[in-house]
Amino acid sequence: MSLGRGGACPPPGESIPMTGRTHDLAAATAVSLVVLRQPLPPIDAVTLVACAVATFAGGLAPDLDKPGSKLWRQVPAGGLLAWLVRPAFIGGHRNLSHSLLGAALFALGVQALLHAVPAGYIRVVPVWTCFVVAYLSHLVMDSLTEEGVPWFFPFGGRLGFPPLRPLRLKTGGWFEHLVVLPVLWGVLVYTWHAHLPEVMALLKALGASGR
Numbered sequence: 001m002s003l004g005r006g007g008a009c010p011p012p013g014e015s016i017p018m019t020g021r022t023h024d025l026a027a028a029t030a031v032s033l034v035v036l037r038q039p040l041p042p043i044d045a046v047t048l049v050a051c052a053v054a055t056f057a058g059g060l061a062p063d064l065d066k067p068g069s070k071l072w073r074q075v076p077a078g079g080l081l082a083w084l085v086r087p088a089f090i091g092g093h094r095n096l097s098h099s100l101l102g103a104a105l106f107a108l109g110v111q112a113l114l115h116a117v118p119a120g121y122i123r124v125v126p127v128w129t130c131f132v133v134a135y136l137s138h139l140v141m142d143s144l145t146e147e148g149v150p151w152f153f154p155f156g157g158r159l160g161f162p163p164l165r166p167l168r169l170k171t172g173g174w175f176e177h178l179v180v181l182p183v184l185w186g187v188l189v190y191t192w193h194a195h196l197p198e199v200m201a202l203l204k205a206l207g208a209s210g211r
Ligand SMILES: [Zn+2]
Pocket: 017, 018, 062, 063, 098, 138, 142
């Protein structure tokens, strides 16, 4: 949903999510910044693809508290599932899932899921790390918006940066499209360029899947 394109206003009391595209890009940028700075262990193609999926899912997972959000739209029967699990997202949109507590709960859930995969099929730690970093990137990006996020839910209110709300982003507005997205692209491309050998090694691992 976007304030900028249609010019429509949200219903009273409803907060607008930052666009899914911005979260996708922020997740990819955050994961690249964190992962490419570490010494990369040998990685197989299946784990690499799982890392990409985890990055995509982690970057959008906090908005599972909102039926119709981008990640729900990728899931078969997502509308029904969203309705069924809605009570678990205490407080509704931008509450539990947009907090450190929510991040910890999702991290534990994903860890359990990954450990359910037969041993040796994928490397758990890189995939889990990608999910958690991407998830946290979502909270950081939403913190830049007028609505802020309740980092310490259930304690305290919503926090944002800068602290003065009028200085924050209007979600989906021109600043997000003309400044935030290009800056994220710039950081992502710079990071990949600065770590070209590591990026090439990862692409090589992907290529090796065809053997
Ligand atoms: Zn969000």
